[in-house]
Amino acid sequence: MNWSNAITDYKHYLKIERGLSVNSIDNYVYDIKRLILFLEKNSNSISPIKIDNETVQQFIYKISKELSPRSQARIISGLRNFFNYLIFENYRATNPLDLIESPRLGRKLPDTLSIEDIDNLIDAIDLNYQYRNINLGHRNKAIIETLYSCGLRVSELTDLKISDLFFDEGFIKVRGKGNKERFVPIGDTTKKYILIWKDIRKHIDIDADAKDILFLNYKGHKLTRAMIFTIIKQLVKKIGLKKTVSPHTFRHSFATHLLENGADLKAIQMMLGHESITTTEIYTHIDRSHLNTVLNKFHPRKFVTKE
Incomplete structure (x- = not known):
């Protein structure tokens, strides 16, 4: 062979x-x-x-x-x-990597944005931006809103289909790693901007392979991952944000903000599509000051010293 x-x-x-x-x-x-x-x-x-x-x-x-x-x-x-x-498959008897150890890795904490950072990025989107008479400003706003409010991976965003939108039920269907499907709640604000984009999308000459794809370029083709990175990079530069921001940063921020506001770790795991809750547990290490606040608020023996 x-x-x-x-x-x-x-x-x-x-x-x-x-x-x-x-x-x-x-x-x-x-x-x-x-x-x-x-x-x-x-x-x-x-x-x-x-x-x-x-x-x-x-x-x-x-x-x-x-x-x-x-x-x-x-x-x-x-x-x-x-x-x-x-x-x-019985092509060989041993694995040549059996005696090779992987380098030890420290647990890398994900970068996150504050709620103010996200608001500033969204507010910086020019809703009047057009290219070839197609309003792409509203598309960009729907993209950022969806990334953040649903905690999607960039590939999940670009693969999102119109037939995956179940707005009456308040969910979208997401195809994650290994083509595993999950349902993620979607808020009214995000639904609003997606519906605006859907109306604009009707005026695009859409490629046959992209008829059901939600987010398109002006040519009617499915957006690439690189295009999503470019949209975010331009917004970061526009507001002068001194942070490294990628589509995944919005996913990390989604999980972090949910945890900070008291969401259950198991629920976050389900929404992110993590196979193991160990992967989700990384978010408990991000904001220790928040955990101290939770302990002070809910534990019967609070840290507050009595006079």
Whole structure:
């Protein structure tokens, strides 16, 4: 078996057996191709069946000088899964990454925005902005409102369909990692701006593949992830905000603000689409001063000292 055949079979397995999204599959394959490129540069044509621990160690040593510990850990995990698949299919007997340890990672706390930051970003959107006679200002406002009020990943936002909107019931249907579906509550303000955009959207000549996609560009095509980043970057620059802001920052802010206002961690987990509540628990580490306030307010033995 050569690398091309192994990757083709593995992609099929990830899609059919694991139910992973196209983006997730591409990420797995990208890491395998990094290993292949390393082999080619070192004139090593060894197959995925014959590659040994020593060769993989050389590859890991090389990327350790180029990538962050977090990126290294992701690649090691991805390659370990790939070779486990080859073992499962009886193409090889051992995993060349069995003796390779991932770098230790500290828990990285996500960046968040204050409510004032978010209000300022939304207020900075020019609702009169048009391109080719299509009002994209209202679209941009609906995008930011949806990112923040529903806590979506950027891919979940760009994939959001009109048929996923259940406004009468107060929910939207979201397809998350692994194509797993969840229902997320949506507020009246966000619904208002989506409905405004839907009226504008009717005047666009929409591509056949995007008829049901909610957020489009002026050509009637589905928006790219890069376009969402660009919209946010321009707003951040416009208000002079000295923070690194990405679409995921709104998702983190969504979870943090819910927790700060007393939301149940399990409910936040469900809305974010986290498979494990351990992932959601990271938000309990963000604002310790808020936790002290909660303790003072609700615990029978408060920290307030009596005179």
